[in-house]
Amino acid sequence: MIQALVDGILLGGVYGVISTGLSLVFGVLGVVNFAHAEFLMLGMYVAWFAWRMLGLDPLLGSVLSFIIVFAVGYGVQRLLIQRVLKAPPAAQVFLTVGLMIVIENAALIAFGSDFRSVSVPYQVEGYRLGDIFISAPYLYAFIAAVVLSLALWLFLERSWSGRAIRAVAQDPMASTLVGVDTKRTYGFAFGLGVGLTAFGGAVILPYITVSPTVGGQFVVLMFTVVVLGGLGSVTGALVGGLVVGIVQSLSALFFPIQLQNLFLFVIFIAVLALRPQGLIKGA
């Protein structure tokens, strides 16, 4: 029981970081990015190649994932997303759905359908704390997630760019008046959002294999986390991630593994129906 709780928290911390990016994009741009999980996949591939070619541990390669996917995201936002920011939801939904199909299949063409995994020395190691076993790759991924979350918080609170992002999220018109380049800020926020997710993808690489369809496993999970925490809320996404991680890990104790995701979906629809503003309001 406590073991499952610990596993859930370690898993949930990473879910939080992965989903924070999605929430950030919605909070700032007002666009639900259905392609978001594909950027996770891209981040995983960057980290995989960094490991294969440069011998870089995925925990370090994650920085590379963040930088490269940030650049890709910035470009995607300026070229595509920017054009539908004022369009009705239908256009936004289908633009990002189209993007999802394109990225997934481009990856399939470029990388093939093989499952790829890394091997790192700590892969099967762990720590014992009384009766509880803590798996090393899960622990390191969790620590990386916490570090990044703190960095993100500092960035949004303290830096000029972070303040610009929050200002644009609140009122684009007023931000323009005080000298913020809203278009660049939108691109920056989108890049930051997908970059965070790519970082999360890289740190879980030691225990999850990557393939072009890996994004599909995370789509509903990410949306569940984000909706739980309240769409657009960065803190909420972190809390939501922990909740989902714990629920997933606890439900595995009582139900067969195939039904694990079913639980997520049911929670997801229930939360949408009962509290679409998220569990913690105003976070």
Next chain:
Amino acid sequence: MRFALKPGHVVLLLFFIAAALLPLFVDPRGHLLRVAAMALLFAAMAQSWNIIGGLANQISLGHAAFFGLGAYTSTLLFLRLGISPWIGMLAGAVVAGLAAALLSVPTFRLKGHYFALATLAFAEVLRVIANSWADLSGGPVGLTVPFLGTQPLSFAFRAVSSYYWIILALLVIVCVVFYVLAHGAMGYRLRAVRENEAAAEVAGVNTFRVKLVASVISAALTAMCGTVFAQFTFFFDPDSIFSLSGISVRMAMIAIVGGLGTLGGPIIGALFLIPLEEVANAYLSSRAAGLSQLVFGLILIAAILIQPRGIMAFFPKTKGKTQPKAQPATEGARG
């Protein structure tokens, strides 16, 4: 309701007549006819989606749920109880209608993105259930419809042309339902919901009921398409029949590329996209898996960015009514 015959309707009638005659001129067992039948089936599916997605602007990303329910209901009834798929088709429509009604309760207060997310999750729930509850559904290996030769009462034929005509008939039915809904009092209510839900409510429209009725009809018709699909292809599995990109997105995409909320849109969209995909598959998939899907995604992006009102927007003559000053992609319903 006015039954003034407009140029657009004449074109549509001529199209149906030409489509009905097609099997007489091509190889009745040939590949061409199969592709044509598939295009018409996807037109019918997209038109079903168009009822809720186009008329009421409720962007569903989960219509594969109803499609799969139709296929599973009829096939399971036939395999387990020997009930004719014709009856199974109606049973599937009822099951899907009930599912849509059930789903409406928690989702209809949701707007735009949230509704799309909830419907997407619903289809995923069914996919997971179909995959894991093998005793009922046959599990991940899917279901095979037995080949019976030609037995019209059991919805089984040797010739592709028989399926083709059935699919065409289904398309005509769906189009008629769409037309009646769009031009009756229901159509005005649905458009009121689409343009401004709060205002519609104030004006005395029971928005929940209107959306519920449209949603149930849309789901039931989609389920009928599912049954026909199962009989036509003889095989399906949970991952393909409840597929997000293969079914749910494609239905919506055909309607959008053709022209959202228009009568002719889904037909034009399907006639454009399905053969294109067939060609892309034939020429590109040998080079790299995923290339044809990639092209599909690019077309979707291009369609949204270049002409959000779809191909129908290029035919100004067929518009019956004066164009409302709506934003792109939420255009008025026109016959």
